[in-house]
Structures are given as structure tokens and as C-alpha cells.
Amino acid sequence: xxxxxxxxxxxxxxxxxxxxxxxxxxxxxxxxxxxxxxxxxxxxxxxxxxxxxxxxxxxxxxxxxxxxxxxxxxxxxxxxxxxxxxxxxxxxxxxxxxxxxxxxxxxx
Amino acid sequence: xxxxxxxxxxxxxxxxxxxxxxxxxxxxxxxxxxxxxxxxxxxxxxxxxxxxxxxxxxxxxxxxxxxxxxxxxxxxxxxxxxxxxxxxxxxxxxxxxxxxxxxxxxxxxxxxxxxxxxxxxxxxxxxxxxxxxxxxxxxxxxxxxxxxxxxxxxxxxxxxxxxxxxxxxxxxxxxxxxxxxxx
Numbered sequence: 001x002x003x004x005x006x007x008x009x010x011x012x013x014x015x016x017x018x019x020x021x022x023x024x025x026x027x028x029x030x031x032x033x034x035x036x037x038x039x040x041x042x043x044x045x046x047x048x049x050x051x052x053x054x055x056x057x058x059x060x061x062x063x064x065x066x067x068x069x070x071x072x073x074x075x076x077x078x079x080x081x082x083x084x085x086x087x088x089x090x091x092x093x094x095x096x097x098x099x100x101x102x103x104x105x106x107x108x
Numbered sequence: 109x110x111x112x113x114x115x116x117x118x119x120x121x122x123x124x125x126x127x128x129x130x131x132x133x134x135x136x137x138x139x140x141x142x143x144x145x146x147x148x149x150x151x152x153x154x155x156x157x158x159x160x161x162x163x164x165x166x167x168x169x170x171x172x173x174x175x176x177x178x179x180x181x182x183x184x185x186x187x188x189x190x191x192x193x194x195x196x197x198x199x200x201x202x203x204x205x206x207x208x209x210x211x212x213x214x215x216x217x218x219x220x221x222x223x224x225x226x227x228x229x230x231x232x233x234x235x236x237x238x239x240x241x242x243x244x245x246x247x248x249x250x251x252x253x254x255x256x257x258x259x260x261x262x263x264x265x266x267x268x269x270x271x272x273x274x275x276x277x278x279x280x281x282x283x284x285x286x287x288x289x290x291x
Contacts, residue, residue, distance in 0.1 A: 043259040044248035046277060048284045049241055056234070092182045093197050097204050098238055099177075099245050103184050 034107040035088035037081040138290040140228040244276040
């Protein structure tokens with residue numbers, strides 16, 4: 001996970017740009033705006049399994065992982081992690097590896 | 109989510125209790141021993157093989173819901189970003205699952221000389237848990253377990269497939285508890 005797309009922006013490669021390409025504003029914002037990783041409830045995954053996965057992937061305490069698992073169970077979903085897009089995608093990927101029903105969206 | 113109503117029989121083996129033959133030195137973390145009957149190993153190996161076939165199969169009407177559950181969308185409301193995620197991550201996710209299935213299949217294959225399974229490290233046991241969970245997830249999806257009501261129904265239905273689903277849940281709970289105790 002390298003440090004691409006930092007906030008310093010693009011370094012100009014020429015002093016005489018004939019035409020400046022407008023950066024994709026949406027993508028630029030997407031890179032900077034925080035993302036939230038959501039785990040959704042599902043009727044198959046065991047409660048103990050979900051708790052264990054949250055502990056082992058995020059290093060959460062037993063109490064925190066259990067509280068998040070119960071939020072998923074009772075409220076239908078829980079925000080389990082936050083980060084920039086790259087970090088959030090990695091979290092989602094690892095949750096998908098463990099068959100948890102995870103997705104990500106912009107933090108509001 | 110569901111919670112099975114049983115206390116699984118856990119046998120966790122510390123390094124000190126492991127037969128010195130064929131084990132690593134201590135300091136390598138806890139070891140786990142799978143006490144399976146040969147028919148249980150065969151069953152799990154067969155289920156893992158079926159899942160491997162599914163992972164690498166074309167999307168059909170029959171496999172679409174199963175693959176959707178194994179590879180759920182990362183971006184629910186953004187088709188463009190979702191397409192990008194699938195393009196970048198899907199293959200990696202398939203590979204990761206296949207590698208895990210192969211590893212676990214090897215774990216369940218008895219040593220031809222001793223007829224026994226090798227004791228497992230913690231990461232091995234986590235891979236076992238992960239693949240077992242995926243197999244159970246696929247079976248549960250095939251059995252249309254879509255909400256808490258159907259999940260409860262599955263607990264009392266004694267058709268063969270539901271018994272298998274129950275068995276996998278029992279085994280998974282056993283594995284999770286066993287791993288949790290070492291944490």
C-alpha cells in the first residue's frame with residue numbers, strides 16, 4: 001500500500017502547459033474523504049465467528065468486537081472501520097475473504 | 109447471524125502435550141489437532157472440492173446467487189467503483205479462496221504412514237475456519253437461509269442437507285472457540 005495520490009497534488013512536468021486537464025474532482029475528493037467500512041447482518045454467519053474475525057482482522061478487544069457484532073445482529077449493520085479509500089478497500093477485501101457481508105461508503 | 113445451542117468439544121493441544129515426533133519447537137505458538145473420523149475427512153474434502161469447482165465456474169442461473177454471496181459488492185450504490193473493485197480484486201479473492209481450500213484439503217489428508225492428520229498451527233487453523241465457514245455459507249445459501257426465521261427453521265429441519273448444515277455449524281463453532289481460547 002504505497003503512498004500514491006497524496007495531498008501535494010501533481011507535480012507539473014512542463015512549465016508551458018497549453019491545456020490544463022481538469023482533475024477528476026469526484027475522484028480527488030474520493031481519495032481524501034474518509035470512508036467507512038460496513039458489515040451487514042446475514043442469517044448464516046455465526047455470531048462467534050463474526051466476533052472472532054473482527055478481533056483478528058482489526059485487533060479489537062473482545063468487548064469491542066462483541067459490541068460491533070451485536071450491532072450488526074440487532075441493527076442490521078455496523079461501521080467496523082474507517083479510512084481512506086485504499087485502506088477501506090483492503091478492509092473490505094479481507095472481510096470478503098472471511099465471507100462477511102461487507103461494503104464501503106463515504107463517511108458522513 | 110445465528111448461534112448454535114451446543115457446547116462443542118474442544119481439544120486444544122499445547123506444544124508440550126504434542127508428541128515430539130513431527131512437531132516444531134515450542135515458541136511457535138499453539139498447535140491444534142483435528143480428531144476426525146475418516147468419513148468426516150472425506151466429507152469435508154468433497155465439500156471443499158465442490159466449493160473449488162464453484163469458485164472457478166462460470167456464472168449460471170444456479171451459481172449466480174452462490175457466487176454473489178461469496179463475492180458480495182464492495183460499493184453498493186456506485187456501479188462504476190464496484191466494477192473497478194471487481195476488476196481489481198475479484199481474481200485475487202478467487203485465488204485467495206482457492207489457495208485456502210487447497211491448504212485445508214492437504215490438512216485433512218492423513219499421513220499415509222501414520223494414518224493421522226498433522227497437528228495444525230494457529231494460521232492453519234484459521235485457514236481451516238475460513239474455508240469451513242465458506243462451505244457452510246454456500247450450503248446455507250443453497251438452502252435458502254435468508255433471514256432469522258429460515259435460520260431457526262434450519263435448526264429443526266432434519267432433512268439430510270439441514271443436518272449437514274448443522275454439522276458444519278457445530279464444527280465451525282468448535283473451531284472458533286478453540287481459536288478464541290488461545291487469543
